[in-house]
Amino acid sequence: MKVFITGGAGFIGSHLAERCIADGHEVWILDDLSTGAIENLDPVLEHPKFHHRIGDVTNEELVSELVDRADVVFHLAAAVGVKLIVERPTHTIETNVRGSEVVLKAAAKKDKLTFIASTSEVYGKGVKLPFAEEDDLLFGATTKSRWAYACSKAIDEWLALAYHRERGTPVVITRFFNTVGPRQTGRYGMVIPTFVRQGLAGEDITVYGSGDQRRCFGYVGEVVESLMRLAKQPAAVGQVFNVGNDREISINALAELIRERTGGRSKIIHMGYEDAYPDGFEDMERRIPCVEKIEAAIGYRPTMPVEDIVDRVIEAMSPEEDA
Ligand SMILES: NC(=O)c1ccc[n+]([C@@H]2O[C@H](COP(=O)([O-])OP(=O)(O)OC[C@H]3O[C@@H](n4cnc5c(N)ncnc54)[C@H](O)[C@@H]3O)[C@@H](O)[C@H]2O)c1
Numbered sequence: 453m454k455v456f457i458t459g460g461a462g463f464i465g466s467h468l469a470e471r472c473i474a475d476g477h478e479v480w481i482l483d484d485l486s487t488g489a490i491e492n493l494d495p496v497l498e499h500p501k502f503h504h505r506i507g508d509v510t511n512e513e514l515v516s517e518l519v520d521r522a523d524v525v526f527h528l529a530a531a532v533g534v535k536l537i538v539e540r541p542t543h544t545i546e547t548n549v550r551g552s553e554v555v556l557k558a559a560a561k562k563d564k565l566t567f568i569a570s571t572s573e574v575y576g577k578g579v580k581l582p583f584a585e586e587d588d589l590l591f592g593a594t595t596k597s598r599w600a601y602a603c604s605k606a607i608d609e610w611l612a613l614a615y616h617r618e619r620g621t622p623v624v625i626t627r628f629f630n631t632v633g634p635r636q637t638g639r640y641g642m643v644i645p646t647f648v649r650q651g652l653a654g655e656d657i658t659v660y661g662s663g664d665q666r667r668c669f670g671y672v673g674e675v676v677e678s679l680m681r682l683a684k685q686p687a688a689v690g691q692v693f694n695v696g697n698d699r700e701i702s703i704n705a706l707a708e709l710i711r712e713r714t715g716g717r718s719k720i721i722h723m724g725y726e727d728a729y730p731d732g733f734e735d736m737e738r739r740i741p742c743v744e745k746i747e748a749a750i751g752y753r754p755t756m757p758v759e760d761i762v763d764r765v766i767e768a769m770s771p772e773e774d775a
Contacts (some may be wrong), residue, residue, distance in 0.1 A: 453477045456522035458509045458555060459529030464569070464628070467524060467672045468679060473499050475680070480518050487532060492635050509551040519558035519757035521628075521657050524683055525566040527555045533640025541597040548604035552611055560621040565689070567679065568612045572629040572696065572716070572739055573602040583629070584742040585692045592734050609692065614769030622689045624682055629696025629741045632761055635638045644669065647707055650716025656721045663704035663722060666738045670697040672762050674754035681750035683687050686709030688749055694741035697754040708764055 455472045459465045460481025464732060465488065478501045480677045481493070485506060496502040507514050511528040519525055529536065531544040531553055552568060559566040576581040576591040576599070592599045615621040630643075638646035650657045678695050682688045701709075707720045725735065743753040 454521055454523045455479045455526065456518045456524070456529060457481045457526045457552070458515075459483055459488065459527075459569075460504065461485055461490055461492050462532070463488075463492070463633075464672060464675065465526070465528045466488065466492035466635060467633070468512060468528070468676050469493065469502070470495050471673075471676045471680065473502055473554045476664060477501070479503065479507070480521060481507060482507055482514065482518055483529065487536070487637070487640060487644075492748070506543040510547070510554050512554050512754060513703055516558040516561075519555065522560060522564060524557055525555065525564050526569070527566060528569045530569065530605075530721045533642065537601040537643035538597050540598060541600045545600050545604050548601070549607050554659075556611055556615050556621065556623070559623075560615050560619045563621060565622045565624070565683065566612070566684070567626045568607045568608055568623060570609050570625050570627045570692075571602070572627055572694070572741065574606045574627060575608065575739065577734070577736060578603055581696060581738055582740040582742040583694065585694060596734060613690070613692075616690045619668070624677065624688045625692040625696045627692065627741075628670070628675060629694065629739065630669045631672050631675045631696070632665055632765065634764055636672070636765075639749055642763055643667075643703065643706070644710070644762065645729065647710040647741075648714060648762070648769050651718050652708045652766070652769060652771075654715070654717035657711055657718045659707050659720060659722050660725050661703075661722070661735055663707065664702055664737070665735055666700040666702045668697050668700050668740055669758050669761055670695065670754040671718050671756040671764075674756055678746060678750065678752060678754065680754055680774055682746075685749055687696055691745075691749070693741065693746045693749065695746060696741040696743065697756065697758075698740050698743050699755075699758065700740060701758050706758070709759065710766075713762055713766055
């Protein structure tokens, strides 16, 4: 199979590329390296079936050429991360909406199976737990930039479903919940790599808000497995799927877990959201995926315990011992 991954030098994209190469597929990736890094691709860079292009996903000519070559397209390129979104809302909206528009337009021309990466953020301030795919979406005011990310991804979903309905384009929408594992960077506000870096350095571990907010964390390898299975499942076409682990942990408990497993030298401190995000930030107390739909479709869902995920991240981020 020939696979095209936009955002393939990113966290999820690089794991997906590696998995596709291991399965014997031919892989092309396109990435502008804005939040991704070429080093993420070190394990596959020299492989004869791996090809990469540095460029923008809004470049119609380039995207069209790469989509034409592929049997399946995974569109992961996006402006990602709470910090980036609050700091650069224009860039977020334009990259996420325009990028999907360009990919879907090219895919529709040749009926290419196309995965659109969406997010649990689209459930917004929903309080009916767990979040199921048919639930209503509840966004905050447009004056709060953090909702620009959720809305841009919701538009991507609508556009993909519109292509499917009107043109028969085979699209699959995956709403990723917090996906974590080695290679994720803490630079853009992601919680596990941030806490692990702080713990390994013996610095204070900074929890925003009360820390009572709870989250679910899915291991990236299991998210990639879900994508590979969905790609083989014709009944997935035209559907929206939650992809995530449904076990919850509070951010305080996560901070304590990481403190212990990184040697116990750090102190856990709490900071107000306004210290990190002056623009007015709203965070959700809980966010749990309903995973019944994906489990029924592919007989699989991410289940790795957060303790094991944290250990893998610590191992990947630990400085190498001198020989
Ligand atoms: N990691 C998560 O927890 C999570 C949760 C929900 C949704 N998602 C979605 O999954 C996808 C992948 O996220 P990730 O966590 O791997 O983030 P990431 O930032 O590591 O990956 C995104 C990649 O897209 C690239 N990119 C950004 N703008 C681009 C552009 N204009 N042209 C070409 N490439 C561009 C970046 O350089 C990066 O390599 C994104 O669409 C994101 O919205 C991720």
